[in-house]
Amino acid sequence: MTHKPRVALAGLSCECCTFSPLRSGEDDFILVSGDDLEQEYPFLAQHPDLHFVPLTRARALPGGSIEPRFYQQFKARLLDELSEGGPWDGVFLHLHGAAHVYGGQDLEGDLLAAIRGTVGPRCLLSASYDLHGNVSTRVIDNLDILTAYRTAPHVDWMLTLERACALLARCLQENLKPVMSFIPVPILLPGEMTSTEFEPAAGLYGAIPELIASHDLLDASLLIGYVWADEPRSTGAVVTVGLNQASTQAAAVDLAENFWSLRHQFQFGVPTGSVDQIIAQARLMTESPVVISDSGDNPTAGGAGDTPFVLGRLIHHQVASTLVAGLADAPAVQQCQEAGVGAELNLSLGGKLDPVNAQPLDVCAKVLSLHTVPWSLTPSSKRMNDMAVVQIEGIQVILTQRRTPFHHLKDLCALGLNPKAFRIIVVKMGYLVPELEELASSALLALSPGAVNQDFAQMNFTHIQRPMFPLDAEMNWQPSQRCSP
Numbered sequence: 506m507t508h509k510p511r512v513a514l515a516g517l518s519c520e521c522c523t524f525s526p527l528r529s530g531e532d533d534f535i536l537v538s539g540d541d542l543e544q545e546y547p548f549l550a551q552h553p554d555l556h557f558v559p560l561t562r563a564r565a566l567p568g569g570s571i572e573p574r575f576y577q578q579f580k581a582r583l584l585d586e587l588s589e590g591g592p593w594d595g596v597f598l599h600l601h602g603a604a605h606v607y608g609g610q611d612l613e614g615d616l617l618a619a620i621r622g623t624v625g626p627r628c629l630l631s632a633s634y635d636l637h638g639n640v641s642t643r644v645i646d647n648l649d650i651l652t653a654y655r656t657a658p659h660v661d662w663m664l665t666l667e668r669a670c671a672l673l674a675r676c677l678q679e680n681l682k683p684v685m686s687f688i689p690v691p692i693l694l695p696g697e698m699t700s701t702e703f704e705p706a707a708g709l710y711g712a713i714p715e716l717i718a719s720h721d722l723l724d725a726s727l728l729i730g731y732v733w734a735d736e737p738r739s740t741g742a743v744v745t746v747g748l749n750q751a752s753t754q755a756a757a758v759d760l761a762e763n764f765w766s767l768r769h770q771f772q773f774g775v776p777t778g779s780v781d782q783i784i785a786q787a788r789l790m791t792e793s794p795v796v797i798s799d800s801g802d803n804p805t806a807g808g809a810g811d812t813p814f815v816l817g818r819l820i821h822h823q824v825a826s827t828l829v830a831g832l833a834d835a836p837a838v839q840q841c842q843e844a845g846v847g848a849e850l851n852l853s854l855g856g857k858l859d860p861v862n863a864q865p866l867d868v869c870a871k872v873l874s875l876h877t878v879p880w881s882l883t884p885s886s887k888r889m890n891d892m893a894v895v896q897i898e899g900i901q902v903i904l905t906q907r908r909t910p911f912h913h914l915k916d917l918c919a920l921g922l923n924p925k926a927f928r929i930i931v932v933k934m935g936y937l938v939p940e941l942e943e944l945a946s947s948a949l950l951a952l953s954p955g956a957v958n959q960d961f962a963q964m965n966f967t968h969i970q971r972p973m974f975p976l977d978a979e980m981n982w983q984p985s986q987r988c989s990p
Contacts, residue, residue: 510677513590513624514542514559515583516599517616520567520637522733522807523605524964525956526861527569534565534575535888548667552674555595560586562599566908567807569956570607580616587623595629595673596620599666602638602653603731610736610968614643621647631673633666635659637696637731641738645687650676651744653726655710656701658938672723672746683723684750686757688984690764692730692741692974694771695959697800697935697950699729702942703774705767712763720756722747727760733807733957735968761984768974774936775948777959780818783951788824792946793928800935801955802863803910808957809833809859810908810933813866815953816854816900819931820868825899826928830911831892833858838906841872841893848872852895858908862955870895870902876920880907894920901927912938935959 519529542559543549549557563579565571587593598620604612620630631650634640636657645651652669654661676683699706709727717725724746730739743761747753775798776786787795797815804810810833819827837852844850849871856865873894880888891906903911903920911917911932917924924930924944932941935957937948952959962976972980 509556510594511556512595513593514597516562518601519565520603521570521605522956523735525569527809527858528572529565529568530572530575534563537562570605576606584623593624593628595677598632600632602634611641614641617647631669633669636728639730639738640742652724653728657696683746686745686754688743688757688761690741690761692768693732695732698771700774700936705770720752732961735966739969758984775950777950780951780953783949787929794930795947796945797931798950799933799953800950801953801958803934803957804908805910806957808955811855811858812863812955813855817866827900828927829902829931831903831905833905833908835906838891838893838904846872868897870897
């Protein structure tokens with residue numbers, strides 16, 4: 506009987522902002538294992554010649570650094586599962602690339618080195634990365650295949666996972682040993698300046714399939730990196746995967762040179778300004794709704810989601826017909842629940858999760874509605890999220906028990922809110938996800954304060970490698986000047 510290659514499924518995903526005082530721990534992560542994990546990857550059915558064995562994956566909303574105890578427990582559990590379930594022909598890893606453990610560096614490099622030490626040198630390791638992942642030499646040394654998203658917003662996240670699996674399957678079935686080339690490119694920019702909805706990122710990523718074909722590669726990835734992680738590996742990067750070292754390296758150089766040549770062209774794709782400037786612009790617009798991104802406190806980039814600065818400026822300017830979605834404040838939600846619908850009460854909003862970047866805002870609010878809904882992070886809906894919709898002068902605000910991004914219109918409609926009924930909607934994100942982009946008559950990006958402040962030059966970087974563009978705007982660089990973060 507022909508041997509059916511055995512492939513373990515596992516992963517760890519959390520984009521970690523090292524400038525946030527918030528820690529990501531057990532209560533923030535969703536652990537999925539067994540049949541529940543296997544069902545999250547429907548494309549596995551395309552590879553009946555492989556035997557997939559689901560182990561454990563941990564996933565959390567982007568946030569602060571991971572608590573060391575949680576990471577060590579997860580790592581020990583995964584290594585035990587790999588050790589007890591072996592031998593393995595392959596491991597399929599669902600990673601992000603910007604995880605960070607408090608007090609440490611290069612979490613993915615540490616995890617991959619431990620996995621490699623457990624499964625041995627002949628086992629093939631394939632990983633899917635977010636294009637905002639940070640790559641290190643240690644990561645490359647312990648992987649056989651790395652492939653990253655090619656879109657931001659990340660509409661291709663499932664396609665990328667499928668590609669990582671298909672590449673692994675091909676190499677196992679055809680007995681191929683891939684090689685990778687890695688070139689760190691000293692460019693560090695926020696996602697809001699590198700969205701693939703706009704140039705030059707649209708053209709850069711759009712050319713990847715042609716690069717793969719012209720150099721006879723298995724795959725190629727361009728990683729923008731994650732700017733709010735103060736680590737030596739935080740930088741842009743190119744990773745190519747092939748079967749011939751010379752062509753794989755030549756392709757990496759071509760893509761790295763192209764990326765570097767366009768560095769001055771990266772700009773915000775939508776109008777930006779201070780919070781007051783953006784509010785003033787929004788009030789002048791005649792079509793609605795105008796969607797404002799509260800970019801500095803974006804929980805999907807690692808912000809705490811409890812900075813009330815934009816809300817305070819809206820109140821100051823007496824802006825009406827506005828929805829703020831939302832603000833994380835569990836104590837305030839509990840106060841609203843105790844007071845009941847229709848009650849008016851004084852609340853001190855925000856600044857509880859991230860007191861470094863946020864000051865509480867004292868308001869008088871009327872409770873419009875109360876809700877308990879499934880926490881959006883977990884499809885199994887085993888954890889719930891209490892919410893309160895309150896009225897503060899002419900502004901409706903969604904208060905949430907848990908840090909919550911509002912990416913889907915159904916999440917607003919579930920609270921009895923009609924997004925089209927508001928002149929202005931404020932969301933805590935950077936570039937808009939497709940649903941909100943389609944809803945918006947205009948999209949504006951407020952350069953608001955927070956742990957993921959777009960004015961990253963003011964951040965206190967102490968560990969990233971220098972020189973780094975645009976922090977060192979006049980620097981020169983060639984792909985031959987490769988560093989090894």
